[in-house]
Amino acid sequence: MTTPTQTVPTPSLQPSKELGVGSTWQAMPKPHPLDHKPCSIVLAIPARLESSRLPGKLIADINGKPMVRHVLDRCAKAQSPTAIRLCTDSPALAEPASQWGFTTVMTSPHCSSGSARLASVVTELIAAGGRPAAQTLIINVQGDQPCLDPTLIDGIAAAFSAREPTPE
Numbered sequence: 284m285t286t287p288t289q290t291v292p293t294p295s296l297q298p299s300k301e302l303g304v305g306s307t308w309q310a311m312p313k314p315h316p317l318d319h320k321p322c323s324i325v326l327a328i329p330a331r332l333e334s335s336r337l338p339g340k341l342i343a344d345i346n347g348k349p350m351v352r353h354v355l356d357r358c359a360k361a362q363s364p365t366a367i368r369l370c371t372d373s374p375a376l377a378e379p380a381s382q383w384g385f386t387t388v389m390t391s392p393h394c395s396s397g398s399a400r401l402a403s404v405v406t407e408l409i410a411a412g413g414r415p416a417a418q419t420l421i422i423n424v425q426g427d428q429p430c431l432d433p434t435l436i437d438g439i440a441a442a443f444s445a446r447e448p449t450p451e
Contacts, residue, residue: 325411341376370404
């Protein structure tokens with residue numbers, strides 16, 4: 284993972300000579316979208332086993348790994364996060380996540396939704412980012428998205444970090 288102040292080379296095409304027949308383009312590094320604004324990006328994955336529509340779906344086997352493991356691994360491939368937190372009320376999810384190297388924040392089993400689950404531990408999520416709340420972006424990643432493209436996470440982080448004023 285990179286820190287929000289680290290430059291990540293992202294190609295930007297620039298002409299290497301005057302345009303015309305035989306002109307070539309070369310990739311020029313451009314600053315990472317988060318360079319201009321110091322902020323922390325915390326990915327928060329609300330997860331519970333007792334889903335009303337499909338109980339246990341987060342531990343459903345997909346190519347030899349539980350669904351939630353795929354989601355956590357995809358989050359870890361993103362470049363922008365400062366921290367990744369699995370937010371769950373279930374030791375059956377927390378324990379394996381810890382074994383896989385991920386940090387879990389335990390929540391109440393009485394949360395009515397994933398958003399309520401994250402809201403109940405927002406103080407811990409902000410602390411995971413290591414910056415004040417005004418400099419912390421928390422992105423809610425659903426626990427049942429095993430094919431999530433990590434570049435989407437980076438795009439969301441860049442778009443929200445570039446906003447002035449920042450979302451409240």
